[in-house]
Amino acid sequence: MNAAVRAVVRMGLYVGAKVYFIHEGYQGMVDGGENIREATWESVSSMLQVGGTVIGSARCKDFRSHEGRLKAAHNLVKRGITNLCVIGGDGSLTGANLFREEWSGLLSELVQQGLIEADAVQKYSALHIVGMVGSIDNDFCGTDMTIGTDSALHRIIEVVDAIMTTAQSHQRTFVLEVMGRHCGYLALVSALACGADWVLIPEMPPEDGWEEKMCQKLSANRAGMKRLNIIIVAEGAIDRNNKPITTDYIKNLVVKNLGFDTRVTILGHVQRGGTPSAFDRILASRMGVEAVLALLETTANTPACVVSLCGNQSVRVPLMECVQTTQEVQKAMDQKRFEEAVKLRGRSFENNLRTYKLLAHRKPESELPVSNFNVAVLNVGAPAAGMNAAVRSAVRVGISEGHKMFAVSDGFEGFYKGQIKEIKWGDVGGWTGQGGSLLGTKRTLPAKHVDKIAEQMRKYNINALLVIGGFEAxxxxxxxxxxxxxxxxxxxxxCMLPATISNNVPGTELSIGADTALNAIVETCDRIKQSASGTKRRVFIIETMGGYCGYLATVGGLAAGADAAYIYEEPFDIRDLQANVEHLTEKMKTSIQRGLVLRNENSNVNYTTDFIYQLYTEEGRGVFDCRKNVLGHMQQGGAPSPFDRNFGTKISAKAMQWLSQKLVESYRKGRVFANTEDTCCLLGMHARALVFQPVVELKDHTDFVHRIPKEQWWLKLRPLMKILAKYKTSYDVSDSGQVEHVIHSRPKDSDASVAM
Incomplete structure (x- = not known):
């Protein structure tokens, strides 16, 4: 929420508005006085890395009454406030909409009571509202991700990873309860991300007799060399008769039926706290800027809207349509129309559920189809977090579709040397949470060894190939x-899946591994900023990876609140460096006496990190001192973030299904033969959809010398970073969202929210 508050304040000041904080939610609006204070540029400094909300939030009874709203209206009119940006869940947003509808009536009452002048009614005739959804449950229909969901997933996954090691040692079963009274999103996605054995969510109660099924599954897993079981329960989990399913009920069940050593862990409010993830900071910053633009464009008769995310795009959706759909989910659940509830939750939720069912439940051998096809999976290029999750997903989906799956070690180098072996369902257990590449990966290209690779393909009769990697792939x-x-x-x-921390593959806006690297960068920048704040008047120059691609530097800069980010795609010269030094000199005169500058490793041959460091040191003499940091390979390592685990899992499942379809289509006269361009594709994310694109077509969109796409979507986030760092720059509003309708706001067959 703080990133959103910061973005709204700074964008508001940038467009010349007067911005006020209302502390303690609606309570502060009703009480007025010191609770409503003008905001300044400096007052939102240093809050990006803080969890919760700095301006406070409170559930407010008074605002539910007419008198309370009358007081609130009076407090706003006194200060001439007629634009509200509300960050909260569906309750807060419904309240805001009611307030907006009553506004002119409330003003007339205030005139009658002699509290405001009669001309104020004309002057402040309409109240404009824009909402942003802040809720860890991700329970709001009309947006793919609400602010706070990704951070909550980070907390859950950190805990699950820690619990898995102890469960592994003691051969225990753990029952974990996560938040989500009415929405199973957190439970479902964390179950996907850690490969849980069983998950219980309110939207999809288990069939009657589930207890026995679950126990069978747990004991089957133990028999198959697995030393632990994880069961994830949403706090609102119910059975088919709307009776709650508690963690204790499950524990006793497992102990009674199986005699396994079982422990319960309730995560509770841990999930709401802690530092926001990189994804949440960027989401909230983009939404905040979009909210200000939406307020500037509203007229008296446009309906109140919510700024939200669809795939990778900001959109605006009518507030009440979202609220109605959200309430319909609850109705459907109360009336036991569960299939419908899942549909109403949106495509992203449906996809998660489908993928989970596909990967978690192993069919007995007798029920599996037999395709007689052999599919090989390999990693190419540098390791990226989330590669293992993608391999696991591919192997399991492949086996479910009846194929024989083969794993190739060490990329194409291992391929021509014949390091190929069959890989079974159980071999990839526990892979989702592992960083790096368990299969091993190399940058070797196949061209020189084509004959040997062809020989191995013949030997193992490989009928399809899934390559997971970066630009090399x-x-x-x-x-x-x-x-x-x-x-x-x-x-x-x-088929190839883009997996690289640099996010430099053409044909996709996101790559597996980039989110984990961003989080590593942001975490380090937070620590460095803290050190700089302590010493005062210090500027840090930080070098990020990414080859020639400035994605990590730019988006990392946006998430860490950097003052500048130097990248190859946006050429800079000595005048720009000088302007940045002057800008920092001005900044040191304010209360924020620290600076953070990011530089992509290949942004410029001559303006190296050392050169920039020396220049800043010389020019800033007497005003600030400098330090430099090269982040290096720590950006490649670490456990994958929840986003990368899920993105990897879901696109990999989709790719395997595509390969299966192509295998069937190209099977003629007893063999597979596919030589058209559309049988050699990259699966990437585009604005709102996951798209298979023939690699041959991507040639024209690629700069092979610098190994980057010719056009990159994230360049339009750069002005945003500059505005939030107090630079005068022009902001292109051409792609700011148009209002769309919830019901029809999704293209029919696209799958972008699979990524989310």
Missing amino acids: LECLLQLCDARSTFEEFCIPM
């Missing part, structure tokens, strides 16, 4: 595509 697929004319072995369906 794209080059590999292009080379294999070229080799089709000489070697028939490569005339098979091939």
Whole structure:
């Protein structure tokens, strides 16, 4: 929430508005006085890394009464406030809408009571409202992600990862209760992200007789070499008769039926606290800026709207439509129309549920189809967090579809050396939470060894190929595509999943691993900023990875509140460096006496990190001193973030289903033969959809010398970073959201929210 508050304040000041804080939620609006204070640029400094909300929040009885809203209206009119930006859940937003509808009536009452002048009614005739949804439950229909959800997932996953090690040692079963009284999003996504054995959510109560099924599954897993079981329960979990399912009930069940050593952990309010994740900071900053733009554009007769996220795009949706859909979910659940409740929650939720069912429940051998196809999976390029989750998902979906799955170690180098072995369902257990690449990965390209690779393909009769990796993976697929004319072995369906921390693959806006790297950068920047605040008047120059791609520096800069970010895509010269030094010199005169500058490793051959450090040191002499930090390979490591685990899991499942379909389509006369461009694709995320694009078509969109796409969506986030760092710059509003309707706001067959 703080990132949103900061963005609204700074964007508001940037467009020349007067911005006020209302402390303690609606209570502060009703009480007035000191609770409503003017905000300044400095007053929102240093709050990006703080959890919760700095301006306080309170549940307010008074605002529910007519008298309370009358007082609130009086307090706003006294200060001439007619634009409200409300950050909260559906309750807060419904309240805001009612307040807006009553506004002119409230003003007339205030005139009658002689509390305001008659001309004030004309002057302040309309109240404009824009909402942003802040809720860890992600229970609001009309947006893919609410502010706070990703951070809550971070807390849950940190706990689950820690519990898994102790459960592993003691061969225990753990029952974890996570928040979500009416919405199972957190439970479902964390179950997906840690590969839980069983999950219970309010939207999809288990079939009658589930107890026995669950116990069978737990004991089957133990029999298959697994030393632990994890069961995740949403606090609002119910059975088919709307009776609550408690953690204790499950514990006693497991102990009674199976005799397993079982423990219960209730996560509670841990999930609401802690530092916000990089994703949440960027989401909230984008939403905050969008909210200010929406307020500037509202007229007396536009309906109140909510700024929200669809795929990777900001959109605006009518507030009441969202609230109604959200309430319909609850109605559907009360009336036991569970399938419908899941549908109303939106595509993202449905996809999560489908993927979870696909991966968690292993069908007995007798029920599996037999396809007689062999599919190989390999990693290429540098390791990225989330690769293992993608491999696990591919292997399990492949097995469910009846294929034989083969794992190739050490990329194409391992391929031509014959490091290929069959991989089974149980071999990938516990892989989601592991960082790096368990299969091993190399940057070797296949071109020089095509003949040997073809020989191995013949030997193992490989009928389809899934390559998970970064820019190299794209080059590999292009080379294999070229080799089709000489070697028939490569005339098979091939698919690549983008996995690289640099996020520099054309044809996709996001890559597996980038979110984890961003979190590593942001966490380090937070610590460094803290150190700089202590010493005062200090500027840090931080070098990030990314090759020639400035994604990590730019988006990391936005999430960490940097003053500048130097990247290759936006050329800079000595005048820009000088302007930045002057800007920091001005900043040191305020109460914020620290600076943070990010530089992408290849942003400029001559303006190296050392050069910039020395320049700043010389120019800032007497005003500030400098330190430099090269973040290096810590950006590549670490446990994958919840986002990367899920993104990897879901796109990999989708890719395997696509490969299965292509295998069936290209099977003729007893063999697979596929040599068209559309059988060698990259699966990437585009604005709102997951799209399969032939790699040959991506050639024109790629700068192969610098290994980056020719056009990159995140460049439009740069002005945003500059505005929030107090630079005068022009902000392009051309892609700010138009109001759309909830019901029809999703393209029919796209899958962008799969990513979310």
